[in-house]
Amino acid sequence: MASYKQLTAQLEKLHKEVAAAREKEIAAAIADIKQKIAEYDLSAEELGFASSRTVARKTPSVAKYRNPKTGETWSGRGRAPAWLAGKNRERFRIEG
Structure with missing residues (x-):
């Protein structure tokens, strides 16, 4: 063996x-x-x-929220950015 x-x-x-x-x-x-x-x-x-x-082709999402201090935007998809955490989102909503 x-x-x-x-x-x-x-x-x-x-x-x-x-x-x-x-x-x-x-x-x-x-x-x-x-x-x-x-x-x-x-x-x-x-x-x-x-x-x-x-x-x-993936089209970019339309921004729904804007940080007035930096101009940074968020589409409302995925994880919320740190600048929006714990705050009323309606205050940051983009009109239109």
């Missing part, structure tokens, strides 16, 4: 062989995929990927 030291050495060797085989197979798969994309002139949209034109 093999010793613990021998088994761990074999395991490490197998891990290295697995990593090498994976890298080789991935490289072959990527090359095959690239060849098929070129052969059939496929686009990202045809492959099921969102186009860069259809990606939703």
